[in-house]
Amino acid sequence: MTAPLTPHDQHSPHDEPGEGRPPSHGQPSGDSGAPYPSGYPEHPGHASGHPEHPGHSGHAELSEHSEHSEPGPELRAELVRASLVAIAVAVSGVLLGLLWLWLAPKVPLVSDGSAVYLKNSEGEDAVGADGVFTLLGLAFGAVSAIVVFLLFRHGGIALVVGLAIGGVLASVIAWRLGVWLGPTSDVVAHAKAAGKGVTFDGPLKLGAKGALLAWSVAAMVIHLVLTGLFGPRDPEPSLPPAPTPEAR
Numbered sequence: 242m243t244a245p246l247t248p249h250d251q252h253s254p255h256d257e258p259g260e261g262r263p264p265s266h267g268q269p270s271g272d273s274g275a276p277y278p279s280g281y282p283e284h285p286g287h288a289s290g291h292p293e294h295p296g297h298s299g300h301a302e303l304s305e306h307s308e309h310s311e312p313g314p315e316l317r318a319e320l321v322r323a324s325l326v327a328i329a330v331a332v333s334g335v336l337l338g339l340l341w342l343w344l345a346p347k348v349p350l351v352s353d354g355s356a357v358y359l360k361n362s363e364g365e366d367a368v369g370a371d372g373v374f375t376l377l378g379l380a381f382g383a384v385s386a387i388v389v390f391l392l393f394r395h396g397g398i399a400l401v402v403g404l405a406i407g408g409v410l411a412s413v414i415a416w417r418l419g420v421w422l423g424p425t426s427d428v429v430a431h432a433k434a435a436g437k438g439v440t441f442d443g444p445l446k447l448g449a450k451g452a453l454l455a456w457s458v459a460a461m462v463i464h465l466v467l468t469g470l471f472g473p474r475d476p477e478p479s480l481p482p483a484p485t486p487e488a489r
């Protein structure tokens with residue numbers, strides 16, 4: 242007859258090897274409280290055991306930043322088209338300057354030998370030059386907007402900006418060209434050359450500098466209207482098919 246087991250002889254299944262039970266086969270003896278008892282070496286900071294490359298994340302961030310910073314081919318093509326539009330519109334300002342010089346009313350002046358006066362003191366010829374320039378600018382702006390819309394139907398904000406910049410440049414070129422080709426701005430020398438009591442044309446001037454914006458404003462408004470009326474539309478989302486009675 243054997244003696245009953247005492248509490249000291251019973252072993253709990255949760256006892257650790259270091260608490261009195263000999264280590265199992267294949268497990269090294271020693272400090273049983275050390276982590277990773279399965280035998281794998283510990284890698285500080287990497288619980289999975291696969292070391293990470295410190296430069297990998299920085300390289301990924303750099304490549305992602307470069308991808309977002311470089312413009313795409315569509316954006317580059319749109320910028321090229323806008324630059325060409327701006328240059329073409331600016332060059333056409335030469336035609337506006339010639340038409341302004343031809344159509345603007347002349348300002349008749351007369352000299353009495355000591356001073357120069359307006360021959361018609363109640364005339365509005367000087368104001369008429371500003372009006373002609375403004376009307377010509379509006380007409381040229383509308384034509385340039387129509388041409389650009391027909392050539393580049395898809396439009397884009399870059400084309401509108403190109404139209405605006407080109408319109409301002411064209412207006413400045415037309416203004417300076419008309420003044421340069423018109424009568425001289427040296428009224429005293431012109432009066433002496435014409436003689437006393439002889440009527441001569443005064444210099445061509447643009448009093449209202451706001452007329453320089455007429456081309457750009459007209460071009461942007463007309464292009465916006467054309468894009469809204471005849472521009473390409475985004476495809477409408479297709480609706481799911483209606484359920485058939487059999488499916489119900």
